[in-house]
Amino acid sequence: MYVSDKIVLNNGFLTFPNIPKNTIIIITRHSTWLPAAHHHELTFPLLPVTMTIQTRITELLNIEHPIVMGGMTGVGTVELAAAVSNAGGLGMFAAHNACSPEGCRQWIRQMKRLVNDKPFGVNLTILPTMGTPPPYHEYAQVIIDEGVKVVETAGSNPKVFIQAFKKAGIITIHKCVTIRHALSAQRMGVDIIS
Numbered sequence: 189m190y191v192s193d194k195i196v197l198n199n200g201f202l203t204f205p206n207i208p209k210n211t212i213i214i215i216t217r218h219s220t221w222l223p224a225a226h227h228h229e230l231t232f233p234l235l236p237v238t239m240t241i242q243t244r245i246t247e248l249l250n251i252e253h254p255i256v257m258g259g260m261t262g263v264g265t266v267e268l269a270a271a272v273s274n275a276g277g278l279g280m281f282a283a284h285n286a287c288s289p290e291g292c293r294q295w296i297r298q299m300k301r302l303v304n305d306k307p308f309g310v311n312l313t314i315l316p317t318m319g320t321p322p323p324y325h326e327y328a329q330v331i332i333d334e335g336v337k338v339v340e341t342a343g344s345n346p347k348v349f350i351q352a353f354k355k356a357g358i359i360t361i362h363k364c365v366t367i368r369h370a371l372s373a374q375r376m377g378v379d380i381i382s
């Protein structure tokens with residue numbers, strides 16, 4: 189990322205002339221301060237920098253940045269998920285946002301078209317319901333049939349789903365709000381706790 193070759197010290201504040209607002213500024217330890225002609229002005233060369241953070245998450249999910257999108261009712265759509273994946277994170281839409289297992293299938297296919305080979309996930313929220321629950325098992329089958337590589341479960345005990353996903357070679361994430369649930373998910377063989 190090339191930022192600027194000039195930085196100005198102005199009444200004790202650093203200012204960066206000629207760069208657009210909201211630009212990320214990275215000063216590397218390779219930068220060298222060079223006094224300029226004007227005593228309020230210091231210049232130094234900034235090197236082009238690319239910054240990557242590698243973690244077990246980036247390795248396991250094969251993503252560029254350790255950023256995983258949370259499944260979100262309503263806003264967790266294909267478009268947002270594709271934007272996250274294309275930016276190097278793990279985009280993830282919530283299966284139920286597609287309204288039906290068949291809708292979920294279409295979203296998975298759309299997602300593949302939007303991100304090419306970039307990794308993405310599907311969130312399967314399995315909340316208990318008062319009335320008839322959504323067809324969670326049908327959603328899970330679609331996820332398996334369509335070759336999704338990463339699934340996040342949330343909202344309830346995911347044991348049967350985790351077993352099915354693991355059998356299909358899918359990387360599993362389970363969202364936990366207590367240590368007890370996290371330990372239980374670990375015993376089930378879940379790969380990642382979120």
Ligand SMILES: Cc1cc2nc3c(=O)[nH]c(=O)nc-3n(C[C@H](O)[C@H](O)[C@H](O)COP(=O)(O)O)c2cc1C
Nearest residue numbers: 257258259260261262263282311313341342343363
């Ligand atoms: C608007 C909204 C809707 C959400 N819906 C779901 C959902 O349907 N399923 C789910 O597993 N998590 C859902 N979440 C939880 C997020 O995925 C995430 O776990 C939570 O926001 C905590 O992450 P944060 O600390 O980065 O916000 C939702 C969060 C928000 C803000």
